Amino acid sequence: MNWKKLLSFGKSKENNINIEKCGISEEAMTIVRRNSDGKLHPFYKGDLYTEKRVEIAGIYVDAKQAEAELLVLKLREELMAINYLAFICDSEREKIGIIPGSDQFEILQLQQTNGDNYNISNERVISKLREWHSSHPFTVIGADYDWVEANFDVLPEGKELKTLAREIAEFCPDIVEQGTGSINGLIEAITETKKMDLWWD
Structure with missing residues (x-):
């Protein structure tokens, strides 16, 4: 397979090295290409x-x-069987990252992803x-260093939703203070979108 042409990286020696290190299998690349005609790039x-760029973790597609x-949802469904993850990886929602892995966390x-301005580490966010997730399963569809977006597999209701909304507001105050304005507003937003959106400014 012509990786250079497939990834549209150009002709530089550096880009040839990047192709070799992107860590994406031919099968995964085929799935991505079948579902998208967006340009592919190394994902650092x-x-x-x-x-600073540290290492290539996979690829992203425009x-x-x-x-x-x-x-993302279409790619996740197909890539899951071969242990790859797809997710929105930028706040403009114009880049889809693809990395090896089976654990969405x-x-x-x-x-x-962290809430550093609230002294919330990446480890605490994941924990x-x-x-x-153990009580209210969801699918992470996007994340960057200061936000997470997830779709609930089954939407919490009643007291469970109220309790969860309070916990979300406590863990991520910006979602209420800069977003919904109140716990009730957060409950309405979750009910309407079936999503959990967290961000820390």
């Missing part, structure tokens, strides 16, 4: 505090903002989301 894990979620680890 960066140093959160220096913004996407249209309005189509990003549907593309690896996405948060890779993206170093809290695992805790919520």
